[in-house]
Amino acid sequence: MPNRFCAICGKTLDKGSPHLGMCLKCYLEEHSLFDLPNKFTINVCIDCGSYSKKDIWFEPSEDDLYSILSKAIQRFLLKQLIKKDQIDLSFSFNENSLVYSSRDLIKSAEVLITGTLKEDSKIKHQMLVQLIINHSLCKNCSNIRGGSYFLSILQLRVKDENQFEFIEKILKEISNSTENLFKKDPRQYITKVEDQKYGVDLYLSTNEIMNHIIKFLRSSYNFLLKRTKKLVGRDNQKGKNIYRLKASIKFLPVSINDSVLINDEYYIIKSISKSKIILISKNNIKLIKDYSFFFNEKAYQKK
Helix, strand or coil, X not given: CCCCECCCCCCEXXXXXXXXXXXXXXXHHHCCCCCCCCEEEEEEECCCCCEECCCXXXXXXXXXXXXXXXXXXHHHHCHHHHHHCCEEEEEEEEEEEEEECCCCCEEEEEEEEEEEECCCXXXXXXXXXXXXXXXXCCHHHHHHHHCCCCCEEEEEEXXXXXXXXXXXXXXXXXXXXXXHHHHHCCCCCEEEEEEECCEEEEEECCHHHHHHHXXXXXXXXCEEEEEEEEEEEEECCCCEEEEEEEEEEEECCCCCXXXXXXXXXXXXXXXXXXXXXXXXXXXXXXXXXXHHXXXXXXXXXXX
């Protein structure tokens, strides 16, 4: 293929040349280094500070509004320019241009975008963009405020009403655990707690938080666990079905060293594994039972 030359300066044209007859430098001297819209709109959540251009929300790394707006400008407005990596970009806010809403929230600001060609620092370009900020609620914060959204249900049950103090103790421990989880990921929270005859139902925002609570409880307690799931919709963005999970936890009504009467013989509970209970009689007879055995009131008596 014959060499091509710039019609302005005569430089040999390479594959990166933006125009058939001009090198990059001469082309930019005749054209703007970059072009951006005069107005650009972003959404900022008034509760958590997440930001979006359309439907997908991004969590901020800092709480400061200017930091949030800066991340949004880089992610949405300057993304393609940053990706090409041919221009050094910087921007600044004109604080004198700030317009506030009746709730004292910044609703617009002028942003000065400056670009310098990496190949030649003499070639620069500036644009003034009016940034429009819509303050709204992201999907997650809207669900939290509504107090009715949930994707999973965790049922906590004891054998009888005398163990309600035990349920209260469990709930305090779960609350502390999920509070730390929520600080790391605001999508994870308990929507509501509903009293039931022999325990409570926890309505949870995600399936992940349910698995977190189950794992947390397993580290300290013994229980029967039963899981079910129901298809409730589809996430078109991720291309996945959405399932509402339900898990039932029945806490074991006996503990190590408890004495129980089985078939007219007394046994002491010596150990409890993940699914089995080992008992020893006064005559050193060993007995192994599944957890389910101790939820049958007619099978034994606790002494």
